[in-house]
Amino acid sequence: MNNLKNKIALVTGGNSGIGYAIGKELVAQGAKVVITGRRKEAIEAAAHEIGASSFLADQANLDDTIQLTAAVKEQFAKIDILVINAGITGTLGPIEEASVENFDRVMNINFRGAYFTLSKFIPLLNDGASVVILSSIVAATHKPNSSIYQASKAALNSIAKTAAAELASRKIRVNIVSPGPHRTEIMRKTGLEEMALKSITEQLINDIPLKKMGEPEDVAKLVTYLCDDAASFITGTEVIVDGGITL
Known part of the structure; x- marks a missing residue:
C-alpha cells in the first residue's frame, strides 16, 4: 500500500514505542518521514531501521x-x-507531595512543547495537511x-480542538488519538519497580x-488512516484506542 506516497511527514518522539511504530507505518505507506528524539544514538538507530530521516530535538x-x-x-x-x-508520564504521587520539578x-x-511544536509548524503545513496529536485516555x-x-493531556486535547477550528479554512485536519494501556516502555519510566509494573499490567x-x-x-x-484522504471529513475528533477499558 502506498496511500501516502511522496507525502512529507514529521513524527516527534519517534525513537521508540508508539512514535516508532507510527514512523514505520508511515514509511510503509510511502511517506517520506522525519522522526525526532532526545537521544542521538537512539533516534539515529530508529531512523535507520525504518527508513526515515532523524533530527535530534527535545520537544x-x-x-x-x-x-x-x-x-x-x-x-522540504x-x-x-x-x-x-x-x-x-513523569513521577506519580498525590497532589500534596507534587514537586515543581516534576510538574515543569x-x-x-x-x-508547552506540543503547543509550540504545533505553533511553529503551522506555517509549514500544506493546505489539506493532517495533524495528529497523541494524547491519552487519562485526559478524561x-x-x-x-x-x-492527566492535566497535561487534558490541556493538549483542548488546544487540538481549537487548532482544528482555526485551521479548517485551509482544509487542515487536526485530530486526537488517545491510547489506553499499550505495551510500551512509558510505564517503566515512572520509577516503579518491576514487580509493581507486573502487578499493574495484570490488573x-x-x-x-x-x-x-x-x-x-x-x-x-x-494514525496513518487519519493522515489518508479516506479521513478527509474527520477533524476535531478524539479517537479512543483502549480495548474498551473506559466503557
Whole structure:
C-alpha cells in the first residue's frame, strides 16, 4: 500500500514505542518521514531501521523546535503530516507531595512543547495537511496520584480542538488519538519497580474488556488512516484506542 506516497511527514518522539511504530507505518505507506528524539544514538538507530530521516530535538526545548522547523523548511519547504507524539508520564504521587520539578518537566514536554511544536509548524503545513496529536485516555480520568500527567493531556486535547477550528479554512485536519494501556516502555519510566509494573499490567488486562494490552502498531495504523484522504471529513475528533477499558 502506498496511500501516502511522496507525502512529507514529521513524527516527534519517534525513537521508540508508539512514535516508532507510527514512523514505520508511515514509511510503509510511502511517506517520506522525519522522526525526532532526545537521544542521538537512539533516534539515529530508529531512523535507520525504518527508513526515515532523524533530527535530534527535545520537544521541551523551544530552541530545538525552532531549529527543527528551520531544518525541515530548508529540506522540504512544506510538510503534509505532523504527528505530535513525544510525551512522558513523569513521577506519580498525590497532589500534596507534587514537586515543581516534576510538574515543569511533564508540562514542558507534554503541553508547552506540543503547543509550540504545533505553533511553529503551522506555517509549514500544506493546505489539506493532517495533524495528529497523541494524547491519552487519562485526559478524561481523574485517578489518584496522576494529577500532573492527566492535566497535561487534558490541556493538549483542548488546544487540538481549537487548532482544528482555526485551521479548517485551509482544509487542515487536526485530530486526537488517545491510547489506553499499550505495551510500551512509558510505564517503566515512572520509577516503579518491576514487580509493581507486573502487578499493574495484570490488573489492567483483567480490567480491559478485550482482555489484552494494545500494541503500538494498533495506534500506528489508526494514525496513518487519519493522515489518508479516506479521513478527509474527520477533524476535531478524539479517537479512543483502549480495548474498551473506559466503557
